[in-house]
Amino acid sequence: MADARPASQSTFRSGAFRFALVFAGVFAIAAFLILGMVRHQVGRYAHEAMAGTLETETATLVAEDRGALAAEIARRMTAAPDGTFHYLLLDATGRPLVGTVPVSAARVGWSQVVMQEHPPTPTDPERPERLVTLGTRLADGSLLVVATDGYDVDKLGGHMIRFTILWAIAITLIALIGGWMAGRIFLTRLGAANAAIERIVAGRTEQRLPMIGLAPELDDLARNINRMLDRIDGLMEGLRQVSTDVAHDLRTPLTRLRQMLEAAREAPGRDETDAGIEVALAQADQLLATFRAILRLAQIEGGGRRTPFAPIDLGELLRTLIETYEPVAIDADHALGATLIADATVNGDAELLAQLFANLIENAIIHTPSGTRVSIGVERAPGEISVVVSDNGPGVPANERERITRRFYQVDPSRSSGSSGLGLSIANAIVTLHGARLSIGDAGPGLRIAVSFQEWNGGAPDR
Amino acid sequence: MKGSPPPLRTQMKLLLLEDDEATRTQAVRQLTAAGHVVEACGTGTDAIFLATQGDYGVLILDRMVPGLDGLSVLKALRAAGIRTPALLLTAMDGIDDRVEGLEAGADDYLVKPFAAAELIARVNALSRRPPMSDTAVTATIGDLTIDRVKRTVTRAGQRIELQAQEFKLLDYLIQHSGEVVTRTMLLENVWSFHFDPQTNVIESHMSRLRAKIDRGFGKELIQTVRGAGYRIDG
Numbered sequence: 001m002a003d004a005r006p007a008s009q010s011t012f013r014s015g016a017f018r019f020a021l022v023f024a025g026v027f028a029i030a031a032f033l034i035l036g037m038v039r040h041q042v043g044r045y046a047h048e049a050m051a052g053t054l055e056t057e058t059a060t061l062v063a064e065d066r067g068a069l070a071a072e073i074a075r076r077m078t079a080a081p082d083g084t085f086h087y088l089l090l091d092a093t094g095r096p097l098v099g100t101v102p103v104s105a106a107r108v109g110w111s112q113v114v115m116q117e118h119p120p121t122p123t124d125p126e127r128p129e130r131l132v133t134l135g136t137r138l139a140d141g142s143l144l145v146v147a148t149d150g151y152d153v154d155k156l157g158g159h160m161i162r163f164t165i166l167w168a169i170a171i172t173l174i175a176l177i178g179g180w181m182a183g184r185i186f187l188t189r190l191g192a193a194n195a196a197i198e199r200i201v202a203g204r205t206e207q208r209l210p211m212i213g214l215a216p217e218l219d220d221l222a223r224n225i226n227r228m229l230d231r232i233d234g235l236m237e238g239l240r241q242v243s244t245d246v247a248h249d250l251r252t253p254l255t256r257l258r259q260m261l262e263a264a265r266e267a268p269g270r271d272e273t274d275a276g277i278e279v280a281l282a283q284a285d286q287l288l289a290t291f292r293a294i295l296r297l298a299q300i301e302g303g304g305r306r307t308p309f310a311p312i313d314l315g316e317l318l319r320t321l322i323e324t325y326e327p328v329a330i331d332a333d334h335a336l337g338a339t340l341i342a343d344a345t346v347n348g349d350a351e352l353l354a355q356l357f358a359n360l361i362e363n364a365i366i367h368t369p370s371g372t373r374v375s376i377g378v379e380r381a382p383g384e385i386s387v388v389v390s391d392n393g394p395g396v397p398a399n400e401r402e403r404i405t406r407r408f409y410q411v412d413p414s415r416s417s418g419s420s421g422l423g424l425s426i427a428n429a430i431v432t433l434h435g436a437r438l439s440i441g442d443a444g445p446g447l448r449i450a451v452s453f454q455e456w457n458g459g460a461p462d463r
Numbered sequence: 464m465k466g467s468p469p470p471l472r473t474q475m476k477l478l479l480l481e482d483d484e485a486t487r488t489q490a491v492r493q494l495t496a497a498g499h500v501v502e503a504c505g506t507g508t509d510a511i512f513l514a515t516q517g518d519y520g521v522l523i524l525d526r527m528v529p530g531l532d533g534l535s536v537l538k539a540l541r542a543a544g545i546r547t548p549a550l551l552l553t554a555m556d557g558i559d560d561r562v563e564g565l566e567a568g569a570d571d572y573l574v575k576p577f578a579a580a581e582l583i584a585r586v587n588a589l590s591r592r593p594p595m596s597d598t599a600v601t602a603t604i605g606d607l608t609i610d611r612v613k614r615t616v617t618r619a620g621q622r623i624e625l626q627a628q629e630f631k632l633l634d635y636l637i638q639h640s641g642e643v644v645t646r647t648m649l650l651e652n653v654w655s656f657h658f659d660p661q662t663n664v665i666e667s668h669m670s671r672l673r674a675k676i677d678r679g680f681g682k683e684l685i686q687t688v689r690g691a692g693y694r695i696d697g
Contacts, residue, residue, distance in 0.1 A: 354656070355656075
């Protein structure tokens with residue numbers, strides 16, 4: 001934990017900076033591509049425009065009468081000495097007749113030539129000019145060359161390159177700043193979550209992560225981590241509870257056991273000693289049963305089981321349990337009745353569900369006086385199956401009903417009759433494990449305990 | 464019959480793997496007193512060596528021993544084709560632990576701490592696996608006969624009507640006739656209860672079964688074995 005913090009504090013190693021770098025890099029590449037494409041297109045267009053004017057000028061001159069051509073060229077040169085076009089006319093033998101274009105450019109078709117336009121002057125320094133030339137062979141064998149200055153096109157190209165580079169740098173910078181800010185916002189939110197985790201690690205286990213925001217997926221992450229923390233909290237609470245239970249509820253009977261053994265040792269005769277040991281053994285068995293119940297409760301509450309749930313027919317399960325408990329109820333001077341329905345299927349663990357209903361039935365038999373009638377019913381509501389165990393005994397006062405599923409709780413301690421006091425706690429834990437609902441109510445008179453399950457709808461057997 | 468010692472069964476050679484010396488000594492003493500010959504060892508490697516060399520009636524393996532544990536020993540032996548019935552002793556009694564033990568090839572599973580009578584009864588029950596009477600359609604004990612297909616019981620030529628669970632209980636006793644069956648064995652095998660009921664489930668059913676098959680006949684077939692369980696004798 002300690003080494004996680006310095007890294008996030010260095011600006012240049014921070015996630016925000018790295019995020020910005022990647023962001024800017026991608027932007028820069030995109031900007032260069034777009035601008036480069038624009039530059040290329042503009043340059044090509046300028047070049048084509050220049051070639052077009054050369055071709056038009058050539059066409060006009062070719063249309064002139066051959067005899068008047070030289071004079072026309074000379075007229076154009078004098079009319080605009082610094083004009084767009086330069087000319088050269090050679091006769092059929094290759095002798096220059098008129099024009100300023102160097103003779104080296106006398107070729108048919110497109111070509112280029114460098115020309116010294118003026119002698120250098122202080123205001124206009126020597127400037128070699130790159131000319132684009134178009135040579136055309138005339139009908140009498142003479143050669144007409146029309147040239148134009150490529151300078152403007154070159155200058156445009158240069159401007160475009162500078163423009164491209166400048167803007168690419170600007171865009172990259174903007175992207176860098178934007179990326180850094182976006183990353184910063186994002187990481188600040190994450191930082192709040194990390195700080196919450198730090199506090200939890202430091203022992204404040206009731207703390208939970210704030211919502212991260214920005215994206216629903218991130219909030220889902222925070223929510224899931226919080227759910228995980230709730231689960232861990234529950235397990236820790238279970239562990240604490242087991243320790244308390246062991247200390248509280250095993251120490252008393254262990255003390256009693258020890259006293260019995262001491263009494264047996266000091267008993268005067270062999271028979272008394274044997275009797276004392278018998279009682280001690282029974283006490284030890286009772287203790288072990290309580291211990292098993294505590295462990296089982298912890299195990300069910302922990303929920304760490306690998307046996308998958310399967311569809312269970314509650315009618316079938318309860319029929320078997322009623323067969324099992326009918327003689328028990330009769331021996332305890334109770335009556336056991338049932339109203340079952342067909343096809344009451346829920347998803348669950350058969351062994352645990354058997355224990356759940358056995359606990360509820362036994363609870364009703366043990367904690368009610370002779371002559372009480374215990375009824376077991378299955379009820380169906382849309383999408384829901386409820387198992388109801390009710391009796392017409394004295395019931396439980398409304399203000400105590402909520403407490404009867406607590407560990408070692410006895411409504412009337414004088415009637416505990418050897419039960420561990422964990423039966424309903426275990427039942428409650430099994431109910432929770434199955435995602436069902438336990439409700440404790442008044443049977444008027446008597447106690448009514450209902451367990452409501454979601455009806456199994458034929459889907460996947462495991463949750 | 465009451466008060467007389469249980470009939471001594473055919474002597475059996477047992478292998479016991481248990482790392483705690485006090486528990487081992489005590490278990491050897493109890494099993495020897497029950498008429499068996501016990502070879503005991505404290506490590507998994509010794510257990511594998513002994514089990515592959517000797518001819519044992521039942522293997523009793525403590526699940527948690529340092530090094531190679533009982534579960535691994537059992538898996539190794541089963542993989543090597545040794546089918547000797549095995550009883551796993553364990554301090555862990557989670558549902559998954561039991562399933563895991565049975566999947567590893569254990570035939571029974573006993574949670575520590577246990578009474579001597581429980582250990583002996585379970586070892587005896589395992590030694591007869593698979594007994595012929597399990598699969599036979601009819602079984603007779605004394606003058607009582609059960610038909611497992613028709614689900615009928617007759618004693619001294621007289622038809623007796625039993626409830627389904629009473630029949631199951633009687634059948635289980637007959638499968639282990641002459642042996643003690645404990646309350647937990649009955650809960651697990653007749654009712655499939657893997658928890659401690661808080662009421663007298665077994666006593667209630669047993670008294671009804673006895674009333675039907677033993678009352679009015681000369682000899683009581685079902686005996687209560689004090690501090691251990693029940694036994695049916697012909």
